[in-house]
Amino acid sequence: xxxxxxxxxxxxxxxxxxxxxxxxxxxxxxxxxxxxxxxxxxxxxxxxxxxxxxxxxxxxxxxxxxxxxxxxxxxxxxxxxxxxxxxxxxxxxxxxxxxxxxxxxxxxxxxxxxxxxxxxxxxxxxxxxxxxxxxxxxxxxxxxxxxxxxxxxxxxxxxxxxxxxxxxxxxxxxxxxxxxxxxxxxxxxxxxxxxxxxxxxxxxxxxxxxxxxxxxxxxxxxxxxxxxxxxxxxxxxxxxxxxxxxxxxxxxxxxxxxxxxxxxxxxxxxxxxxxxxxxxxxxxxxxxxxxxxxxxxxxxxxxxxxxxxxxxxxxxxxxxxxxxxxxxxxxxxxxxxxxxxxxxxxxxxxxxxxxxxxxxxxxxxxxxxxxxxxxxxxxxxxxxxxxxxxxxxxxxxxxxxxxxxxxxxxxxxxxxxxxxxxxxxxxxxxxxxxxxxxxxxxxxxxxxxxxxxxxxxxxxxxxxxxxxxxxxxxxxxxxxxxxxxxxxxxxxxxxxxxxxxxxxxxxxxxxxxxxxxxxxxxxxxxxxxxxxxxxxxxxxxxxxxxxxxxxxxxxxxxxxxxxxxxxxxxxxxxxxxxxxxxxxxxxxxxxxxxxxxxxxxxxxxxxxxxxxxxxxxxxxxxxxxxxxxxxxxxxxxxxxx
Amino acid sequence: xxxxxxxxxxxxxxxxxxxxxxxxxxxxxxxxxxxxxxxxxxxxxxxxxxxxxxxxxxxxxxxxxxxxxxxxxxxxxxxxxxxxxxxxxxxxxxxxxxxxxxxxxxxxxxxxxxxxxxxxxxxxxxxxxxxxxxxxxxxxxxxxxxxxxxxxxxxxxxxxxxxxxxxxxxxxxxxxxxxxxxxxxxxxxxxxxxxxxxxxxxxxxxxxxxxxxxxxxxxxxxxxxxxxxxxxxxxxxxxxxxxxxxxx
Numbered sequence: 001x002x003x004x005x006x007x008x009x010x011x012x013x014x015x016x017x018x019x020x021x022x023x024x025x026x027x028x029x030x031x032x033x034x035x036x037x038x039x040x041x042x043x044x045x046x047x048x049x050x051x052x053x054x055x056x057x058x059x060x061x062x063x064x065x066x067x068x069x070x071x072x073x074x075x076x077x078x079x080x081x082x083x084x085x086x087x088x089x090x091x092x093x094x095x096x097x098x099x100x101x102x103x104x105x106x107x108x109x110x111x112x113x114x115x116x117x118x119x120x121x122x123x124x125x126x127x128x129x130x131x132x133x134x135x136x137x138x139x140x141x142x143x144x145x146x147x148x149x150x151x152x153x154x155x156x157x158x159x160x161x162x163x164x165x166x167x168x169x170x171x172x173x174x175x176x177x178x179x180x181x182x183x184x185x186x187x188x189x190x191x192x193x194x195x196x197x198x199x200x201x202x203x204x205x206x207x208x209x210x211x212x213x214x215x216x217x218x219x220x221x222x223x224x225x226x227x228x229x230x231x232x233x234x235x236x237x238x239x240x241x242x243x244x245x246x247x248x249x250x251x252x253x254x255x256x257x258x259x260x261x262x263x264x265x266x267x268x269x270x271x272x273x274x275x276x277x278x279x280x281x282x283x284x285x286x287x288x289x290x291x292x293x294x295x296x297x298x299x300x301x302x303x304x305x306x307x308x309x310x311x312x313x314x315x316x317x318x319x320x321x322x323x324x325x326x327x328x329x330x331x332x333x334x335x336x337x338x339x340x341x342x343x344x345x346x347x348x349x350x351x352x353x354x355x356x357x358x359x360x361x362x363x364x365x366x367x368x369x370x371x372x373x374x375x376x377x378x379x380x381x382x383x384x385x386x387x388x389x390x391x392x393x394x395x396x397x398x399x400x401x402x403x404x405x406x407x408x409x410x411x412x413x414x415x416x417x418x419x420x421x422x423x424x425x426x427x428x429x430x431x432x433x434x435x436x437x438x439x440x441x442x443x444x445x446x447x448x449x450x451x452x453x454x455x456x457x458x459x460x461x462x463x464x465x466x467x468x469x470x471x472x473x474x475x476x477x478x479x480x481x482x483x484x485x486x487x488x489x490x491x492x493x494x495x496x497x498x499x500x501x502x503x504x505x506x507x508x509x510x511x512x513x514x515x516x517x518x519x520x521x522x523x524x525x526x527x528x529x530x531x532x533x534x535x536x537x538x539x540x541x542x543x544x545x546x547x548x549x550x551x552x553x554x555x556x557x558x559x560x561x562x563x564x565x566x567x568x569x570x571x572x573x574x575x576x577x578x579x580x581x582x583x584x585x586x587x588x589x590x591x592x593x594x595x596x597x598x599x600x601x602x603x604x605x606x607x608x609x610x611x612x613x614x615x616x617x618x619x620x621x622x623x624x625x626x627x628x629x630x631x632x633x634x635x636x637x638x639x640x641x
Numbered sequence: 642x643x644x645x646x647x648x649x650x651x652x653x654x655x656x657x658x659x660x661x662x663x664x665x666x667x668x669x670x671x672x673x674x675x676x677x678x679x680x681x682x683x684x685x686x687x688x689x690x691x692x693x694x695x696x697x698x699x700x701x702x703x704x705x706x707x708x709x710x711x712x713x714x715x716x717x718x719x720x721x722x723x724x725x726x727x728x729x730x731x732x733x734x735x736x737x738x739x740x741x742x743x744x745x746x747x748x749x750x751x752x753x754x755x756x757x758x759x760x761x762x763x764x765x766x767x768x769x770x771x772x773x774x775x776x777x778x779x780x781x782x783x784x785x786x787x788x789x790x791x792x793x794x795x796x797x798x799x800x801x802x803x804x805x806x807x808x809x810x811x812x813x814x815x816x817x818x819x820x821x822x823x824x825x826x827x828x829x830x831x832x833x834x835x836x837x838x839x840x841x842x843x844x845x846x847x848x849x850x851x852x853x854x855x856x857x858x859x860x861x862x863x864x865x866x867x868x869x870x871x872x873x874x875x876x877x878x879x880x881x882x883x884x885x886x887x888x889x
Contacts, residue, residue: 424817426787472815473731538658541730542683567815568730570682570843571882596817637819 016161020154030225033157035258035265036164037221042245042257043171044214049243050251051175052207053187054107057239058099058115061122062212064234066092066219068126071139071229076132081144081224088220089213095122096212100205119239127231138230141223160221167214168254170502174210177501177512178487178494181480183207185488188477194459195437195469197492197555201458210498248341250348259349267337271330274323281320285313309344378521380556382466382588390415390559390590391436396445398431398614405431406442407614413559418581418591420605420622424635428614429594430472433561436592437469438462449559464492468557470548472564472594478537482528482547485536486519489554493518522550526580542569546577559590566597578604598636602626610635645672647706648837649694649725649806654703654713656693663689665861666703671806671839676832678840678848678869680882681858687841688730690858691810694839695727696720708805722754724805728812730841732795736784740775743783743794744768747801759803768797771830789820796827806837813844825851845882849873857882 020029041063048056069088073079079087102114126133133139143151151159174180182203185193190200223229241264249260270280292306316333323329345352391413398406406428413419421429434440436447438459447454454462468489477485493515496508523529526546531539536547545565552560562581566574578600585591595601601608601622608625610618612634618625625631649671657663663686671677679687693700696717705713712720721727726747735743748761769776772793778786783794792812799807809828813821821844828851831838842848849855849869856866857878865878872878 422817424787425789425815425820534661538661540684541688564815568683568811568843570680570845573683596815596821598818635817635819637822 013161013165016164017158020157026153029153029157031265031269033160033225034222035261036160037218037225038242038245038261038265039258040164040167040221041215041218041242042249042261043167043254044211044218045242046246046251046253046257047171047175047183047207047214048211049246050253051180051183051187052204054103054204054207055109055112055243056099056115056208056211057112057236057243058118058122059211059215059242060234060236060239061119062092062095062099062215063219063222063238063242064122064126064229064231065095066216067223067229067234068133068139068219069216070220070223071141072132074141074144074223075139081146084144085217085220088216090216092216092219093209093213096208096210096215097205099212100208103204103208104201116236116239119234119236123231123234126234133231136231138228139223140228142227144224156224160225163217163221167217171214172254173501173504174498177508178491178496178515179203179206179498179501181484181488182491184480184484185477188480189475191439191459192471192475192477193488195439195463196489196551197460197463198488199458199460244338244342246348248338248345248348250350250352253348253350256348256350268330268334271326271334274320274326277323277326277333278317278320281313281317285317288313309340312340377525377583378518379525379553379584379587379589382556382558382590388415389413391447391449391592393432393436393447394445396432396435396447397443398428398435398440399443404614406435408445409611409614409616411609411616413590413592414607415558415590416585416588417606418585418593418604420601420608421592421594421611422596422601422608422625422635423611423617427611429611430563431614432611433469433563433592433594436462436561437467463555466556466558467561468552468555468559469561470545470552470563470565472567474541474544474548476536476544476547476551479535481533481535482523482539482550483516483519483532485547486522486550486554487515489551490515490518492555519554522553523547525553525583526550527576542573545569549580553584553589557589559592560584561592561594563594564596565593566595566600574600598626645675647671648673648675648708649839650704650706651690651694652704652706654690654693654700654705656689656698656700656703658689658698662701663861664693664700667856667858667861667863669839669856669863671837673837674835675853676828676838676840676851678842678845678852678855679858680842680845680848680855680872680878682882685858686861687858688810689861691727691729691808691839691841694720695725695808697727718750721750721802722756724754724756724802725808726799726802726804726806727808728795728799728810730810730814732788732791734783734786734791734794734798736782738783740779740781740783740786740794741765743798744775744801747798748803750802756803761801764801764803768801771800772797772827789816789823792816792820792824793827796824796831800831800836804836806839807831809838809840809842811841811843813842813847821847846873849883 019032023029041059045056045059048054066088069091070084073084073087099115099118103111106114127136143156145151182198185198186200186203193200245260245264246257248263250256270276288309292310296303389412393409393411396406396409397404409432421432423429431440435442438454438457442455449465449467477488494511496511500508520532523532526549528543528546528550531543536544539547549565566577569577574597581591581604593601593605605622608622609616610625610631617630617634618628647670651667651669653666653668654664655662655666667690679690681687692698694705696715700713703713704711707723707725710723712723735746744765748764751758769779774790775793775797778790783791786794796812813824816824825847832851840848840852849872852869855869855872857864865875
């Protein structure tokens with residue numbers, strides 16, 4: 001973080017800690033305390049919603065599990081504060097793992113329904129399990145003691161503030177580590193995650209578990225804060241509010257979580273009373289008009305674009321003076337404001353501020369400048385061990401319904417060679433790639449890599465055993481930078497666990513530094529060094545293909561599968577591509593190349609196999625294949641180069 | 642080409658994505674019935690130009706005129722109604738609909754816009770005659786077609802608009818050599834029927850072979866332009882863009 005940011009953070013924390021001293025009114029202290037507790041939960045929810053891109057409507061349920069774990073431990077066993085907090089985190093994390101199970105099978109609206117059901121079931125269980133939870137009567141408890149001293153309202157506030165800051169640091173560190181990159185990669189492209197050795201299965205569960213841990217911590221603090229918990233608190237409305245808070249504040253942002261928490265706690269209060277509402281609506285209208293005038297002057301927005309927000313905010317202010325009481329209108333106005341924010345600020349408030357003029361997102365820090373490489377390039381050399389045959393596919397049959405996409409295909413790939421795989425569109429080349437990397441399980445036949453069978457292994461296991469690939473239709477992690485994309489490929493170089501990441505142990509620092517250096521080196525190798533911090537989705541198509549190769553090389557593969565690397569490249573780019581594929585081969589890495597550009601295939605490959613309608617129709621040296629009658633008829637045509 | 646009717650005029654166009662500026666003031670003219678090609682290396686801004694013309698992105702400055710009407714900054718669907726067809730990079734056919742439905746949808750902007758509606762059913766038959774492989778598969782779902790057939794469908798769908806101008810972005814990408822030749826034959830055929838086209842192609846030599854006029858894009862600026870046969874023999878263009886590619 002930049003120094004100014006550090007300073008700002010320190011000032012913020014000090015202001016937070018001084019707040020109860022300056023403001024004596026316990027009502028306001030409790031309000032801010034609630035905001036902080038919600039913020040802790042939202043940090044966790046943002047991991048699931050913002051980073052892995054899953055929808056969870058079960059977080060109110062998890063919040064309730066945390067609250068009741070603490071509550072039950074305190075009233076039944078008289079557990080001390082620390083025990084209650086740690087137990088709440090642990091128990092809720094287990095429930096998080098349960099909540100993750102449906103996420104492994106379904107996504108989108110289906111997942112929303114399942115997690116919603118989870119939340120409802122938790123609420124019902126709390127209500128019904130009288131013997132444990134006191135049922136609808138709820139649980140009363142007192143402010144806890146710490147080190148033999150009973151905390152008062154103000155001291156408990158400080159405890160929550162300290163835990164908020166700690167949560168913030170831990171979440172921030174996790175999300176900026178290899179774990180956070182793995183979560184984000186799941187959202188960008190699950191299939192590419194698996195093929196980079198980042199098991200989608202494991203990291204989805206991991207994300208839910210960590211997320212639930214924070215929900216548990218927040219829930220237990222909430223129980224102490226309110227001093228009374230009942231099943232009705234953890235209802236559907238709360239879960240929707242949590243989700244709204246993440247969206248309105250801005251996903252993938254800790255500040256966004258805090259802003260979101262503030263909105264969902266304060267907005268209903270501001271609407272309680274007509275006087276306050278008048279102030280707020282007039283302030284909002286002034287703010288919108290000022291932004292519009294400023295924006296139009298700078299030429300960033302047109303009057304037409306801003307018409308609706310301006311008219312809307314003025315109408316809201318007008319309404320506030322026309323109304324005499326709030327009670328009948330409160331919920332409607334709350335709803336309208338929500339709708340307005342979600343519609344106009346789709347990236348949330350933080351996203352809006354970042355994109356606003358003169359408040360551009362700060363450039364990523366220069367911690368990576370001057371990545372030094374000890375001689376040569378960053379591509380790891382693959383040791384030529386074992387037999388000369390690196391991959392053997394025997395009688396592979398891949399059947400989709402009645403269609404035989406691969407019909408009894410056998411391939412033998414020699415170590416250290418470039419093996420071409422060509423054939424008409426739809427002949428089964430990409431299907432073969434998917435069989436080799438475990439995305440498809442073949443209907444029959446065997447595939448062995450370095451003497452071990454890979455049939456039945458998961459994609460991520462196969463990737464970790466040394467087969468890396470690129471994709472015909474580029475599968476990058478779009479919202480991540482070029483550097484981060486390659487770092488996902490380097491996931492396998494990390495041994496650090498959650499604790500290492502949270503406290504930044506020397507091991508984690510060492511691994512993290514090494515990964516950045518390697519990634520920079522690999523970007524340099526494919527010629528993308530000047531685009532290191534550009535988001536992958538903003539790169540032109542050809543550069544995206546190069547980035548995929550860099551990411552695949554990060555796996556330190558023995559075998560690299562390239563699926564149409566030259567598609568969409570112009571002649572000079574292709575020359576460059578040829579030269580660095582040769583360099584890759586010179587590192588002892590075996591390459592299987594699917595390509596339609598015959599000049600590429602013919603100039604580089606040692607052996608070429610030709611597929612047509614799922615069957616191998618020819619195989620041999622490039623020149624021989626090129627002259628083969630069947631190949632000319634099916635694939636090359638009369639005019640091939 | 643000044644004496645011809647200008648179908649598409651791009652003047653001093655600036656465009657990009659977010660804070661990344663890709664095009665730095667390019668100007669291109671496409672005359673009626675002509676084929677114009679855009680050549681350049683990766684990231685030069687070819688696809689960005691296409692996207693700005695068809696309204697998929699909003700240009701930051703400059704003018705685009707289609708058949709006398711200013712279209713820059715308009716919504717894509719509106720530009721399509723004015724007669725601009727875009728066959729995008731990566732095909733983008735409607736995978737879960739049949740070939741016939743894809744083609745009929747290509748004519749949709751004719752039915753809702755102010756241009757003459759014409760005979761959609763007749764044009765459908767003509768498009769299928771032009772692409773016999775599609776005719777064989779007219780009831781098949783587009784997603785089940787092979788890559789080459791999908792590319793033909795994307796081109797045929799663009800033609801179904803009865804367009805004033807067709808933008809063809811990388812029509813041969815990812816196709817087997819035998820199909821690349823086929824795609825260029827189809828472009829020739831469309832040209833002979835008087836279709837105006839702006840073509841972006843990885844096979845620059847082949848593109849210049851079919852085009853009347855060419856522009857070379859370098860880092861978002863036009864570096865050279867001229868009649869296609871002249872560009873084809875320009876030593877600097879040859880060295881930078883034509884060497885090594887598959888020729889036809």
